[in-house]
Amino acid sequence: MxxxxxxxxxxxxxxxxVINVKDLGFLRGYSVFDFFRIYKGQxxxxxxxxxxxxxxxxxxxxxxxxxxxxLVEKIIALAxxxxxEEGGIKIVITGGYSLDGFLxxxxxxxxxxxxxxxxxxxVYTKGIKLMAYEYTRETPYTKxxxxxxxxxxxxxxxxxxxxxxxxxxxxxxxxxxxxxxxIVNHEGTIITPDKDALEGITRKHVLEVAKKHFKVEIRPLSxxxxxxxxxxxMTSSTKGIMPVRQVDFWRINKGIIGDTxxxxxxxxxxxxxxxxxxxx
Amino acid sequence: MxxxxxxxxxxxxxxxxVINVKDLGFLRGYSVFDFFRIYKGQxxxxxxxxxxxxxxxxxxxxxxxxxxxxLVEKIIALAxxxxxEEGGIKIVITGGYSLDGFLxxxxxxxxxxxxxxxxxxxVYTKGIKLMAYEYTRETPYTKxxxxxxxxxxxxxxxxxxxxxxxxxxxxxxxxxxxxxxxIVNHEGTIITPDKDALEGITRKHVLEVAKKHFKVEIRPLSxxxxxxxxxxxMTSSTKGIMPVRQVDFWRINKGIIGDTxxxxxxxxxxxxxxxxxxxx
Numbered sequence: 001m002x003x004x005x006x007x008x009x010x011x012x013x014x015x016x017x018v019i020n021v022k023d024l025g026f027l028r029g030y031s032v033f034d035f036f037r038i039y040k041g042q043x044x045x046x047x048x049x050x051x052x053x054x055x056x057x058x059x060x061x062x063x064x065x066x067x068x069x070x071l072v073e074k075i076i077a078l079a080x081x082x083x084x085e086e087g088g089i090k091i092v093i094t095g096g097y098s099l100d101g102f103l104x105x106x107x108x109x110x111x112x113x114x115x116x117x118x119x120x121x122x123v124y125t126k127g128i129k130l131m132a133y134e135y136t137r138e139t140p141y142t143k144x145x146x147x148x149x150x151x152x153x154x155x156x157x158x159x160x161x162x163x164x165x166x167x168x169x170x171x172x173x174x175x176x177x178x179x180x181x182x183i184v185n186h187e188g189t190i191i192t193p194d195k196d197a198l199e200g201i202t203r204k205h206v207l208e209v210a211k212k213h214f215k216v217e218i219r220p221l222s223x224x225x226x227x228x229x230x231x232x233x234m235t236s237s238t239k240g241i242m243p244v245r246q247v248d249f250w251r252i253n254k255g256i257i258g259d260t261x262x263x264x265x266x267x268x269x270x271x272x273x274x275x276x277x278x279x280x
Numbered sequence: 281m282x283x284x285x286x287x288x289x290x291x292x293x294x295x296x297x298v299i300n301v302k303d304l305g306f307l308r309g310y311s312v313f314d315f316f317r318i319y320k321g322q323x324x325x326x327x328x329x330x331x332x333x334x335x336x337x338x339x340x341x342x343x344x345x346x347x348x349x350x351l352v353e354k355i356i357a358l359a360x361x362x363x364x365e366e367g368g369i370k371i372v373i374t375g376g377y378s379l380d381g382f383l384x385x386x387x388x389x390x391x392x393x394x395x396x397x398x399x400x401x402x403v404y405t406k407g408i409k410l411m412a413y414e415y416t417r418e419t420p421y422t423k424x425x426x427x428x429x430x431x432x433x434x435x436x437x438x439x440x441x442x443x444x445x446x447x448x449x450x451x452x453x454x455x456x457x458x459x460x461x462x463i464v465n466h467e468g469t470i471i472t473p474d475k476d477a478l479e480g481i482t483r484k485h486v487l488e489v490a491k492k493h494f495k496v497e498i499r500p501l502s503x504x505x506x507x508x509x510x511x512x513x514m515t516s517s518t519k520g521i522m523p524v525r526q527v528d529f530w531r532i533n534k535g536i537i538g539d540t541x542x543x544x545x546x547x548x549x550x551x552x553x554x555x556x557x558x559x560x
Contacts, residue, residue: 005301018298021285028427029309060432110301111440138418146426147308150341150419151382186439
């Protein structure tokens with residue numbers, strides 16, 4: 001049971017985790033965040049997440065309100081307060097309490113803990129369906145809080161009996177709403193888009209692991225090539241590696257999860273275990 | 281001195297005007313707003329603002345939490361609480377306290393009062409400079425809280441010694457960051473873009489007034505045509521009609537404010553007086 005969040009450095013009960021409505025994240029969407037898993041009480045790939053959070057914060061002309069060492073301390077403290085062995089933590093950094101409702105000031109810092117989203121086992125054994133959608137995020141490399149588009153699309157996604165969207169620009173695939181996208185082609189090469197996609201931390205680690213066993217390419221990935229793929233999957237901190245069996249009406253590998261995806265899922269599981277093992 | 285806001289229907293001192301960080305406007309930018317002037321204690325063009333707020337809210341699949349009559353009551357009450365004869369009120373409606381941090385629930389409603397932004401008199405007598413910038417808002421017809429781009433551009437705007445940006449798509453002008461844009465051509469026709477621009481309430485009323493005295497066209501407005509304009513101005517609830525004397529390096533009418541703009545400023549001032557007069 002999650003009972004505590006952190007607001008501007010203080011651990012507080014959730015019902016007291018409030019910010020004033022003058023906050024520039026609330027009023028103007030001037031806000032970035034990062035999210036990572038807690039596994040065996042440890043934040044997973046935390047150096048990467050904090051480095052990205054710092055990049056996002058700097059993109060907005062803001063500074064991290066704490067050093068990275070202080071942030072790790074605060075993360076561990078919040079996980080402990082919630083007796084959280086497994087879960088997720090989100091850090092939000094906003095433009096602060098603006099005087100004129102437009103110009104940023106001293107950032108506000110919020111840390112939310114959550115139980116990890118659980119998916120039906122079939123998602124991993126049978127794969128998911130994505131709905132192709134033409135859209136490019138405004139700031140694809142910065143993890144802003146702007147999720148208006150995918151939230152607005154929820155009804156359409158449901159009606160399409162899809163799990164999520166697959167963004168493209170009419171020719172090239174970029175990413176899913178909260179996940180990176182990969183294919184495996186018939187030569188067994190693993191390919192993920194190089195442009196207009198968030199630099200996912202799970203993506204980074206999956207690529208690292210994959211390189212040891214497979215040919216890997218980070219380059220433009222067309223819709224056409226995706227339709228001809230032998231396998232497909234997506235990655236995120238919440239989902240890990242999630243097989244994709246279908247995009248709109250085209251089934252991939254006749255809807256059967258491929259061996260490369262299965263092998264990567266196992267290799268990535270081991271990689272996370274090793275990471276946490278060295279930390280514990 | 282502004283001392284009170286309204287949060288979910290209750291008037292509260294500003295320091296107690298808080299929302300929980302689980303709010304979907306805060307976490308995911310799932311939020312719309314509207315802003316209008318209070319003049320002689322009355323909200324100006326309020327029917328239009330509330331109609332647009334309802335459209336914005338519906339675009340997000342949300343409902344207005346109060347009837348329009350109730351909203352007007354609450355607006356008047358907040359103006360009274362703040363002893364505000366002149367000022368501005370912003371209403372924000374968000375996706376509410378989401379259970380999973382993604383799907384909207386019962387909306388949160390926030391109303392903020394503010395002193396009206398005042399500009400140096402020279403802004404109206406000498407006009408302002410805009411910085412041309414290639415950008416189209418994701419949802420130009422919905423008044424969302426996504427202002428990441430113009431806030432990020434503040435430094436660049438300052439360095440260009442400009443007052444604000446002028447968005448275009450490489451060929452056509454759309455709008456400024458928080459204002460609509462108009463030109464007057466050498467035939468004396470008033471032209472404002474028909475696409476990718478917010479349907480401003482001041483824009484609507486300026487067009488209404490202008491139609492009685494001038495030829496008016498709402499249609500695509502190219503950068504080329506803007507460069508050749510005889511006059512230019514922008515409109516917003518905060519700014520009213522504000523003359524534009526320069527865009528990047530091209531001066532309009534040698535930097536002198538044109539007669540049509542001056543005449544419209546006076547006609548619009550009378551129009552607002554008449555509106556408020558019928559209400560008081």
